[in-house]
Amino acid sequence: MIRLEGVTRRFRSAAGERVALDAVDLTVEAGQVFGVVGRSGAGKSTLIRTINLLERPDAGTVTVDGREMTALAPAELRAARRRIGMIFQHFNLLNAKTVAENVAFPLRLEGRPAAEVDRRVADLLEQLGLSEHGKKHPAQLSGGQKQRVGIARALACEPGVLLCDEATSALDPETTDEILSLLDQLNRDLKLTIVLITHQMEVVRRVCDRVAVLKDGRVVEQGATADVFLHPRHAATRAMLAEGEEGFETADVPPGGRLAKLTFRGGSTYEPELSRVARSVGVDYSILSGRISRIRGEPYGQLVVAFTGGDAEAAVAQLTARGVAVEDVGGTV
Numbered sequence: 001m002i003r004l005e006g007v008t009r010r011f012r013s014a015a016g017e018r019v020a021l022d023a024v025d026l027t028v029e030a031g032q033v034f035g036v037v038g039r040s041g042a043g044k045s046t047l048i049r050t051i052n053l054l055e056r057p058d059a060g061t062v063t064v065d066g067r068e069m070t071a072l073a074p075a076e077l078r079a080a081r082r083r084i085g086m087i088f089q090h091f092n093l094l095n096a097k098t099v100a101e102n103v104a105f106p107l108r109l110e111g112r113p114a115a116e117v118d119r120r121v122a123d124l125l126e127q128l129g130l131s132e133h134g135k136k137h138p139a140q141l142s143g144g145q146k147q148r149v150g151i152a153r154a155l156a157c158e159p160g161v162l163l164c165d166e167a168t169s170a171l172d173p174e175t176t177d178e179i180l181s182l183l184d185q186l187n188r189d190l191k192l193t194i195v196l197i198t199h200q201m202e203v204v205r206r207v208c209d210r211v212a213v214l215k216d217g218r219v220v221e222q223g224a225t226a227d228v229f230l231h232p233r234h235a236a237t238r239a240m241l242a243e244g245e246e247g248f249e250t251a252d253v254p255p256g257g258r259l260a261k262l263t264f265r266g267g268s269t270y271e272p273e274l275s276r277v278a279r280s281v282g283v284d285y286s287i288l289s290g291r292i293s294r295i296r297g298e299p300y301g302q303l304v305v306a307f308t309g310g311d312a313e314a315a316v317a318q319l320t321a322r323g324v325a326v327e328d329v330g331g332t333v
């Protein structure tokens with residue numbers, strides 16, 4: 001388990017003082033995939049770097065697997081850090097070394113015997129589909145392969161926690177998907193706790209059990225990913241989720257229609273609930289926008305509809321009774 005309590009980090013520069021993290025409280029349970037999202041400058045990088053104390057907080061405590069990182073002596077901290085792997089947006093590989101040497105690096109640093117290092121490196125390369133690339137240098141690899149080398153290196157010392165600092169931000173969509181599948185698999189197979197920071201909401205939707213939204217160094221909202229993404233409470237979350245989404249033009253809405261956002265979750269996503277209710281209460285509806293997708297594997301559907309020509313109130317009541325979340329989005333037009 002990872003626990004941040006009252007974590008504050010300030011930076012002083014010629015321009016004055018900047019509070020990058022402002023009394024952040026956060027708990028990540030063991031085995032979770034936890035996402036932190038926020039706009040540029042929100043404090044994401046600073047936050048993830050406080051977990052392994054690459055960034056030391058000015059106030060507050062950081063506890064990882066029962067050890068208070070902020071209270072450790074330098075040698076203890078070095079040892080504790082080896083149980084926390086980290087991967088980066090630009091991979092941070094040693095370009096002069098081969099793939100195998102990159103993966104061996106943390107093991108050598110730990111003073112493991114050469115034969116054990118060789119064995120472990122061979123296992124890791126195989127596990128990550130890199131066996132044929134061991135003698136190559138990073139420059140000879142694709143972005144996805146480089147990130148897999150980064151992951152192999154991060155896993156070398158068998159960490160319980162993996163920190164991912166914008167790990168897919170430099171990758172194309174297909175490679176992003178491949179790396180996210182890998183993280184998902186490592187979380188399940190190794191019971192690895194994963195904390196990732198990203199500005200890509202899709203990354204969180206795909207792999208995170210829980211998410212925290214950071215704004216100006218504060219956590220403004222957090223919870224299970226499906227709850228936060230389907231029913232965002234804070235304006236910052238809503239704004240981030242709205243980016244890239246197709247909206248609808250008010251001019252397209254049928255006159256007299258009552259607008260409602262319907263959220264279907266789980267099995268009901270694929271049930272014809274809307275048409276059943278419309279038939280039963282004699283209401284018509286137009287779909288103005290919609291999305292069917294999955295959050296961490298759970299299907300959901302979200303539609304904005306305009307009810308027309310019937311008893312919209314009754315339709316809303318029946319949908320609600322059938323477990324569909326109905327949100328008013330602007331009354332009638």
Ligand SMILES: Nc1ncnc2c1ncn2[C@@H]1O[C@H](COP(=O)(O)OP(=O)(O)OP(=O)(O)O)[C@@H](O)[C@H]1O
Nearest residue numbers: 011013018020038039040041042043044045046047
């Ligand atoms: N070493 C530093 N010195 C001075 N200011 C810093 C330093 N590191 C971060 N900051 C400031 O702290 C704030 C938070 O930065 P941080 O990099 O954590 O945000 P972020 O959400 O990761 O942004 P991005 O997505 O752009 O990386 C920013 O205002 C940034 O300018």
